[in-house]
Amino acid sequence: MDRDVLVPGSQTSSIWALYEVWRSANDLTKADGTSLASFDPAFGVRNPARAHAGGVNSSIFDLVDVPGQVDPADGGTAKGYPFDEVTEHEHATGTQLTKPDPASPFDGAQRDFTLHTTQVTNAGGPTTWWTDPYGEGGVTAAAPGLVRQHLSSTDNSAWPDLEKRLLNLERDYGNGNGVHAPN
Numbered sequence: 125m126d127r128d129v130l131v132p133g134s135q136t137s138s139i140w141a142l143y144e145v146w147r148s149a150n151d152l153t154k155a156d157g158t159s160l161a162s163f164d165p166a167f168g169v170r171n172p173a174r175a176h177a178g179g180v181n182s183s184i185f186d187l188v189d190v191p192g193q194v195d196p197a198d199g200g201t202a203k204g205y206p207f208d209e210v211t212e213h214e215h216a217t218g219t220q221l222t223k224p225d226p227a228s229p230f231d232g233a234q235r236d237f238t239l240h241t242t243q244v245t246n247a248g249g250p251t252t253w254w255t256d257p258y259g260e261g262g263v264t265a266a267a268p269g270l271v272r273q274h275l276s277s278t279d280n281s282a283w284p285d286l287e288k289r290l291l292n293l294e295r296d297y298g299n300g301n302g303v304h305a306p307n
Contacts, residue, residue, distance in 0.1 A: 125141070125175070125177075125178075125190070126195050126197065126200070127141075128140075128141030129141050129142070129190060129202050129207075130190075130193060130194070130195035130200040130201055130202060131200045131201070131202075131203065132195075132198045132199060132200040135200075135203070136203050136204035137202045137203050137204050137207055139170070139204070139205060139206070142170070142171065142172055142175065142187065143168060143169070143170055144168065144169040144172050145166055145167070145168050146166065146167045146168075146169075147164070147166045148164065148165050148166065148167075149162075149164050150162060150163050150164070150165075150259060151259055151260075152253065152255055152259045152262055152273055152275065153255070153259065153260050153261070153262055154253075154261075154262045154263075155261050155262060155263055157260075158245075159243075159245050160244070160245060160246050160249070160253060160262055160273075160275060161242075161243065161244045161245065161246065161275055162241070162242070162243050163239070163241070163242040163243070164239070164240050164241055164242075165237060165238065165239050166237070166238040166239075167235065167236075167237055167238075168235060168236040168237070168238065169232050169234065169235055170234040170235070170236070171206060171229055171230050171231065171232060171233070171234045172187065172230065172232050173186060173187060173188070173223055173228070173230045173231060173232045173305030174186050174187060174223070174230075174305070175187055186222075186223040186230070186305075187230040188210055188221050188222065188223050188225075188228045188230050190202045190207060190210075191207045191208075191210040191211045191214075192211070205229075206229035206230065209229045210228070210229065210230075213227055223304075223305045224304045224305060225304060226298075226302045226303065226304045228304065228305070230305065231298045231303050231304050231305050232298075232305055233296055233297040233298030233303045234295070234296045234297070234298070235292065235295065235297060236290060236291060236292045236293045236295065237290075237291045237292055238288055238289065238290050238291070239288070239289050239291070240285070240286065240287075240288040240289070241285050241286070242280075242286075243280060243281055244275065244276050244278050244279060244280050244281075245279050245280075245281050246275050246276065246277055246278065246279065247277065247278060247279035248277055249275075249277050250264050250275075250277065251274060251275055251276065251277050252264070252272060252273070252274060252275075253272075253273045253275055254266050254267060254270035254271065254272055254273070255270060255271055255273055256269065256270060256271070257269075257271055259273070
């Protein structure tokens with residue numbers, strides 16, 4: 125926050141300093157441990173509602189509270205989109221925005237999705253498997269505690285890896301429809 129958001133002088137705060145990425149690596153395996161499928165999605169949030177202050181014992185803070193804060197080291201403040209929207213709203217209405225206010229630009233609804241490698245190694249195999257909650261120990265019959273998984277009966281393991289694809293970079297799932305944090 126100090127380096128990229130609370131900036132001095134005529135600088136503009138970096139919107140990308142707020143970007144959250146939740147990466148995942150997933151495998152579905154048979155009971156003998158051989159792979160049935162693997163995939164690695166990542167989910168991004170461009171306007172999160174809160175952030176971690178950093179350090180060992182620090183706290184979580186609401187990003188809607190950042191405009192108006194001043195970095196004591198250099199006098200830096202938050203400037204530019206989306207921070208200016210908070211300031212403009214507060215000047216226009218005379219009220220401070222809070223995290224659950226639908227007018228807050230920090231609602232966590234600007235999201236994207238990245239997919240890179242998806243591999244299926246189930247040629248001619250059943251299309252329904254049952255695994256534990258971690259995708260392991262796949263069997264073809266239901267049992268207590270197992271999760272049903274649907275899988276293509278194909279094998280694409282000989283195909284080259286695709287380039288990573290970023291989807292919905294411009295998508296805003298809130299877009300004035302009343303979505304607010306926490307959502």
